Amino acid sequence: MKHRFSFLLAAFFVFFTGCAGLKGEDAPASAQIFAMDTAAELTAYGPEGQAGVDAARAEINRLEALLSRTRPDSAISALNGAGAGNPVTLDGETFALLALAQDVSEATGGAFDVTVAPVMDAWGWTGGERRVPPPEELAALLPLVGAQDLELNPEASSARLARAGMKADLGGIAKGYAAGRAGEAVRAAGVTCAMLDLGGNITVIGNNPEGIPWRVAVKDPAHPGDYLCVLSLTDCTVSTSGGYERFFEADGVTYHHILDPKTGYPAASGLRSVSVVSENAALADALSTACFVLGAEDALALWRSGGGLDPFELVLCREDGVVTVTEGLEEGLRFLGGDHGYTCETARR
Secondary structure: OHHHHHHHHHHHHHHOOOOOOOOHHHOOEEEEEEEOOEEEEEEEOOOOHHHHHHHHHHHHHHHHHHHOOOOOOOHHHHHHOOOOOOOEEOOHHHHHHHHHHHHHHHHOOOOOOOOOHHHHHHHOOOOOOOOOOOHHHHHHHHHHOOHHHEEEEOOOOEEEEOOOOOOOOOOOOHHHHHHHHHHHHHHHOOOOOEEEEEOOEEEEEOOOOOOOOEEEEEEOOOOOOOEEEEEEEOOEEEEEEEOOOOEEEEOOEEEEOOEOOOOOOEOOOOEEEEEEEEOOHHHHHHHHHHHHHHOHHHHHHHHHHOOOOOOOEEEEEEOOOEEEEEHHHOOOOEEOHHHHOOEEEEEOO
């Protein structure tokens, strides 16, 4: 646990360059917590800063209890335990998040799918021992994956899983949703300047303490401790996914945790990492996973079309060393990857 927090704090310092001298009444309120299987750093400025941090922490803890499938009393556990075809009445938040997850699945051609849980379990990514499942085991599990078979009834606010053995897991979208809701809680407490870092989902509120947009660094997936670029952001969330985050080796092969729902194997899309920026924090979280699975060309095609989703921008780091930044992030962008041989290009509509 100590290692996780020390890494987070090291990254956090970069985002606050120029603010280290704040003290007294200007010093931020902050908290480090562990929730939703990740280390989080909550920081808020101003006289209501502590109230904002406390509100954010309470909201994140509440949502973990509601949305985690590893909590036996959660709404998702109730859905997974109901049995094939049996509807479960859900609270409005859980239902709306499942509906958004289905929208993202449809927009991405299934690259994001909350019913991939049985396959994640087979790899040991949800608490079991890491292992490479035999091909025949994956072949038996893949028919259980399909967001279209998570049936939602808006009139009854209910959901059901169509086939025995199906499971839903909101792990690919819940942290972003929690970040967004925590941001709302911070604002409701009267805070106008804050940063919430939930393990790869960074939400910034207002401008930074100097009154200018926040400077948020995107990690270099191939060189820990270095950065690809720095983004200039206000009132939005940036979510990053990459194969460097969680992985294991077996027989000399490295396997990461971002699975392609169509194959059951780690996505091999030619990307090292994807960062998504959006005012919709839950969408940013889900799309960072989906675009990593899609690959650069399809991710940019989705960005250009919009996919019927809320607006978003992208930073794509390819295995060939090309970093593609969409035009909405161009203002204030600082590219840092040249020292490691990266080149940067801007994608336009």
